[in-house]
Amino acid sequence: MRATDMTPQDKSNDSTEQKIFDAAHELFVQKGLDGAKMQEIADRAGINKALLHYYYRTKDKLYEMVAKSIIHQGIPIIQKTIESDLPLEEKIVKFVDFYIDLIRRNPFIPLFIISEMNKHPEQFMEKILPARLPRPEIFLKQVEDAVAAGTIRPINPQHLLLNIISLCVFPFVARPIMQMVLGMNKPEADQFLKQRKTEVTEFIFAALRPR
């Protein structure tokens, strides 16, 4: 059984193993490895705590499987887009489109990654992060070529990639405090974040327009 076989899903007709996984997924996302407790996971799954150990052996193993599943929900979309042969402009549009959609539906993904990556760096890097990460070489080359051809303003490709990801991710990660600073209630903030896709795309292309 691999991490990709066990993902969060609909709750009806669940096996005990799936019930545990779903409960753990929710609690690890909300409270992280240290904050989520085994008894709490058992309560949420509606099972006896000893079953956690029967099916997953230790808290760490359960956590690692959940964490891998979360990573697996986020990384392939980046990979598919960044590594594709689409023309640069189309690639940027699609990346922003897909990535913001993904994060709007699953804001826990970047939140979890950032938090746990910094709280448990060794465990994260050595046990959770997949061996194969998205490779940006095609994208970087495309940016270089576009700069050389004069179709975009001169810019360091790595900084451009980082800018694109920053603009997509950060607003969702910092949502609570940004909402307060901008004086928005929840529906207003929802509406505001709905606009991110077009705002980010426009901002990036404006920034890339040759002089």
Place this chain on the structure above:
Amino acid sequence: MRATDMTPQDKSNDSTEQKIFDAAHELFVQKGLDGAKMQEIADRAGINKALLHYYYRTKDKLYEMVAKSIIHQGIPIIQKTIESDLPLEEKIVKFVDFYIDLIRRNPFIPLFIISEMNKHPEQFMEKILPARLPRPEIFLKQVEDAVAAGTIRPINPQHLLLNIISLCVFPFVARPIMQMVLGMNKPEADQFLKQRKTEVTEFIFAALRPR
């Protein structure tokens, strides 16, 4: 005694109270409220655990004082710049300059805020976040006026503010994974992050240039 009276500082000739605060600051930053343990804090401070309670009464109170101190290290610089009467262009340059400097020296500030804000939302919002947050009204008005005057490309002021902050903060928050995706070692990543200030400023002004 207020949170502003107790900040992390040089370790020589410390009072016991300061030693505790410094140790707690380090450990809460590294591991968060749930991950940092009182005995661990006492060990790091080189004191007997009972003193934690003598000086700070409970873990929660110690945490809240440390958290307030961390917030206090980050927010005033935003406030001072955003709320100043500087012309818009100069305000953006100074904001990016000061803010990236602050985060480069203290990457724990946004990391702590994002992580703890999402792990303990009620405690964060009700006990830690100051009543007075930076007010963006002057900045937003300046952007509107510049758009109306045609000195910058039409853009929603709130999105612009969010874009600026995203570009400044996110690379430091996501450093470990971005470093791996971009295939950099630590010195290379340090050098790369050194360039953020000019890259971000250029990117923003390019994005704002009227058509």
Place this chain on the structure above:
DNA sequence: TATGTTTTTAACCATTTGGTTAAAAAAAAT
């Protein structure tokens, strides 16, 4: 020097935590 106050220590406490165990119950195989 004696007294009062503050700080520190070491032992202790009740609860929580991740994990174990053996028996009972349920499911599967013969």
Place this chain on the structure above:
DNA sequence: ATTTTTTTTAACCAAATGGTTAAAAACATA
């Protein structure tokens, strides 16, 4: 129908955790 295997239960365990207590030590004052 019986036996074997798997799943579940409830009780238990040792260590960890945040916190308490009373006495000793250190400091300050008269």
